[in-house]
Amino acid sequence: MFGKNTKVDIELNRDVEQLIKSGGKEKILPIVQAGEPVLRQQTAAYDGQLSKHTLAKLIDTMRTTMLEAPGVGLAATQIGLGLALAVVEDHVRDDEDDPREIAEFPFHVIINPKYTPVGEKTASFYEGCLSFDGYQAVRRRWLDVNAEWDDENGKHHKERLHGWPARIFQHETDHLSGELYIDKAEIRSLATNENLEDFWAEDPVPTEAAEELGFEL
Secondary structure, eight states, rough: OOOOOOOOHHHHHHHHHHHTTTTTTOOOOOOOOOOGGGGSSBBBOOSSOOHHHHHHHHHHHHHHHHTTTOOOOEEEGGOOBBBBBBEEEEOSSSOOOOOOOOOEEEEEEEEEEEOOOOOEEEEEEEOOOSSSSTEEEEEEEESSSEEEETTTOOOOEEEEEHHHHHHHHHHHHHHHTTTOOGGGGGEEEEHHHHHIIISSSSSSTTTTHHHHHTTTO
């Protein structure tokens, strides 16, 4: 539960309402790109600073913006808002044998999220970011994590995540502490989306890319 003694921050609430309105009828906001300071700032913990009505509209707008991009996650910092809040959603693809272990990850609002690794297994795959548009790079992530977050109603959740859902959760949670995936990616793997599709998309495991581009998995 969010703190019982917290009060709506009137000024912040007003600013968020203006941000939501800027998305127009389509409810699509511009996504902040790398280099803007908000992406490098530690977010403020969410503790009820917004009215329920404003929070609901913000979540709806963030989800619409995420899906339109398209993406599988969107942190508040990516729309210029320094609150510890993100939305995530992903669905199973046609290929059931995908080594990335993509799994159904229904829509979640993750507020004040955090994670801890389970075991020592990691996986390295190409990863992208809506705030580093047009590029992807190989990033090593924990294969399993214990995830914790609050939902929009203040209910606390704990869940063990595996594979691609675990990667998504790590990616979005890192955003809220000012980290971009590229910070710890294999820089020599960096590729435009077009080159990734042309050269390395056939096998999701980037073994050939590592050999040709000169980085270690």
